[in-house]
Amino acid sequence: MATNPADTASLPVSIDDVYAAHARIRDAIVRTPTLISKTLSEMTGATVFLKFENLQFTAAYKERGALNTLLQLSPEARAKGVIAASAGNHAQGLAYHANRLGIPATIVMPRTTPTVKVTQTEGHKAKVVLEGDTFDAAYAHARVLEAECGFTFVHPFDDPRVIAGQGTVAVEMLEDVPSLDTLLIPIGGGGLISGNSVVARAADHPIERNLEEAVSLLLQIEKTVVEGAGAAGLAALMAYPERFKGRTVGIVLCGGNIDTRLLANVLLRDLARSGRLARLRVRLQDQPGALYNVARIFDAQRVNIIEVYHQRIFTSLPAKGLITDIECEARDRDHLNRLIAALREGGFETSMVEQA
The missing domain is CATH 3.30.70.260 (ACT domain)
Known part of the structure; x- marks a missing residue:
């Protein structure tokens, strides 16, 4: 559905920002496929296309926004380095591309962060600082280090450069499948939905058990591993099929970083329910x-x-x-x-x- 440009003029991110981000990052990210799922289409009554963002190098879409931000830093900011507070996909996406570009990166994580996530982030040459028992405590400490050391803070979602980068997911989906009339986007902090909404509005055409079931179905049907958030779009489609019946739906599988023990439990619980x-x-x-x-x-x-x-x-x-x-x-x-x-x-x- 087309939108009056005046309605979006005051927004911090425009469709041109998203297109510029895509031109900026596309040669350094994986152009993940958007593929139809015949089985899920038959199950739900919609025509279902899946965007496999779990196939990014760090197994999540987060590196799009991180990279778009890094590429816009001044030489001085690059030399001083970047910092973020994250215990998940943002940490790995930022650390990976910062290391690739030769930019020092510091990631502040709560002390409760699983060891595997700390190790993965350190594997991208980032310095990991463990502080506090909650994300809020880690975030506060990161802002202190930002001021003390002159780092550039890269927010996981509340930044126009990050939002524009995440919006490139929708750009690729609509390039691959122009007939999409509905996007199902998981919402965490809001960066992915914000960026994709910018693209959707500019286009010229018109729950816990549910998450576990969606994770299990994607592994069984599509042979692809996603985390709970990554399966949220499919979970919504399965929970409310009447809202999407007859539509051509695009679902972003936004991440594949799931603990193997948790995945095993999810699959066993789904087998028990069935x-x-x-x-x-x-x-x-x-x-x-x-x-x-x-x-x-x-x-x-x-x-x-x-x-x-x-x-x-x-x-x-x-x-x-x-x-x-x-x-x-x-x-x-x-x-x-x-x-x-x-x-x-x-x-x-x-x-x-x-x-x-």
């Missing part, structure tokens, strides 16, 4: 053949047994009673429900344990 992975608690009589008879039912229903846990001592059942927890793998929720029904029909008291 009924493909479950733990069943079965009450048995403590006598020969009891577990064998249960296993026969699993075999008859073609459900795979992963682990079996016996509980004889710490139970309120009578001395001859036995609780067995069985972790199993089914095809889907209906398959699992058929197994539970068969166990109960066989005389075994059965319940779900730790259902997500």
